Amino acid sequence: MTNNILQHFNIDQFQADLLHWYNVSKRDLPWRRERDPYKIWVSEIMLQQTKVDTVIPYFNRFMEKYPTVYELAKADQQEVLKAWEGLGYYSRARNLQNAVREVVSEYGGVVPSNRKELGGLKGVGPYTTGAILSIAYNQPEPAVDGNVMRVFSRLLKIEADIAMPRTKKLFEDYVRQVISTEDPSSFNQAIMDLGATICTPKSPTCSFCPVQEHCLAFSEGIQEELPIKTKAKKQKPIAYVALLIKNDQDEYVIEKRGENGLLANLWQFPMVPIEEIGMEHLETWVYSEYGIRIQLGEQKGKLKHVFSHIIWQLEIFEAYTLQAETDDERVIFIDKEAIGKYPFPVSHQKMMKYL
DNA sequence: AATTCGGGGTA
DNA sequence: TACCCAGAATT
The missing domain is CATH 3.90.79.10 (Nucleoside Triphosphate Pyrophosphohydrolase)
Incomplete structure (x- = not known):
């Protein structure tokens, strides 16, 4: 699959260090209080390109209004958009409701637990598929987002341009090799928490990092230089x-x-x-x-x-x-x-x- | 591969 | 300002 970058990477110790840190330090987030696939799904859609702090109030209101797929499926679209108002990327809301209606009509109201059916739903791409499969169904599937690419680019000193679409596949390959098969749910969420709180885009706080001793970028002092990302053009x-x-x-x-x-x-x-x-x-x-x-x-x-x-x-x-x-x-x-x-x-x- | 899709927080 | 954020769909 991939080359031998992982040759000198202690996977077992990395998993242990990461998961221990997560079990002690994980954030208490509304969608982490239970493991309802529908709620995980909604949270993942809302979190696309959107910060946790922004999502929390929207998620709580949304769950009060649409506690299961059935309430969302039968809702009026304008009402759903009103619940989404201010959150942005409104196609997420329309696609989510369409997909939920498909889950009700085609899957008996049960969120699919395999990549083919789940990833076939509107608005559910490679990342969200992996997130739901791992977090809700505890399957060892990669869920590669911006956090994961940043964390892994530093851990393994990967210098590929993360703005390029194909680069994500590279990271998926690495995650597949490193992910915990014992607790893939915690593993993926731990990487995200790490990226959000410690391994941040600017000025990462490596002194608090639970996996500092595994990090190739830190050992070379180049954590601020990674990941490499080409600039977006101006609006x-x-x-x-x-x-x-x-x-x-x-x-x-x-x-x-x-x-x-x-x-x-x-x-x-x-x-x-x-x-x-x-x-x-x-x-x-x-x-x-x-x-x-x-x-x-x-x-x-x-x-x-x-x-x-x-x-x-x-x-x-x-x-x-x-x-x-x-x-x-x-x-x-x-x-x-x-x-x-x-x-x-x-x-x-x-x-x-x-x- | 490149562009289109929101809005807010941060340095 | 510029950049980033638990990305996906379309072209």
């Missing part, structure tokens, strides 16, 4: 005029975004891609786009919102209309108090203070 800014359109009944215009792409199926205040349209054609564009005749008011503020790949530069304007309806099926007129029932991206939540 492109896009300018919009965002419109708080009010009618004489104090209702506001909000719009449901499309079912694919960025912030899919969330709601927002109408946005005009102002670079393409030009301020002088704004009212005309709004009428052709939404069938709403408006009069532009004054600017209320501006805000910058950074995504992974783009930056929204929003100029927020008031506007007025005499209408209370339109043919555009994306659009509704709604009063201020009812807006809170709809899922909005954070950028548009920030605009609500101007209502």
Whole structure:
């Protein structure tokens, strides 16, 4: 399989040191209080690219609302998105619910315990498959995420670029050789805890590390140089005029975004891609786009919102209309108090203070 | 292999 | 600012 990097690596002692540390020092997290595969699953989806501290309140609310696959399966998607509001990467929520519905209809409500069926579910990729199989079902499967690549790149002095997709397979091979077959659940979680609390991206606290004596990078003093990761490219800014359109009944215009792409199926205040349209054609564009005749008011503020790949530069304007309806099926007129029932991206939540 | 998907915390 | 985070789907 892999070469002989592990030749001088004491696997048994490493496992013992790591697991002992984990048993003494593991974090008390809501999804660690029991071993319900559904709860492990939800936690793993929420934790994708998201810090533990951010996830905890979302996870607790979600479990109160959807304690089993059956409640989530029968829920309305807009309600699920509302529960996900602010957490980001909203396709996770839509995929999770679709997958849960498949578990109910195809697997009798039981989360699959094999790689083929589990990994075939929407939103369940290689990492999440391994995480559920190991944590919930105690199978010796690798679950390679950013933590694991960082920890192992230092332990074994692996200098492959972790930004490259194929590099993850390399780490999966190493984990398969090093993982505890006695307690794979604790092993994988221990690596994650280690990466989150000690073997951190910057300034790792090697003096507290339970496996310091196993670490090749530490022995050479190069732990700060690893892992190697090529830079992501910068986000492109896009300018919009965002419109708080009010009618004489104090209702506001909000719009449901499309079912694919960025912030899919969330709601927002109408946005005009102002670079393409030009301020002088704004009212005309709004009428052709939404069938709403408006009069532009004054600017209320501006805000910058950074995504992974783009930056929204929003100029927020008031506007007025005499209408209370339109043919555009994306659009509704709604009063201020009812807006809170709809899922909005954070950028548009920030605009609500101007209502 | 590269890009698209959110949002917040950190140094 | 720049980087990172218990990544997956799409192109």
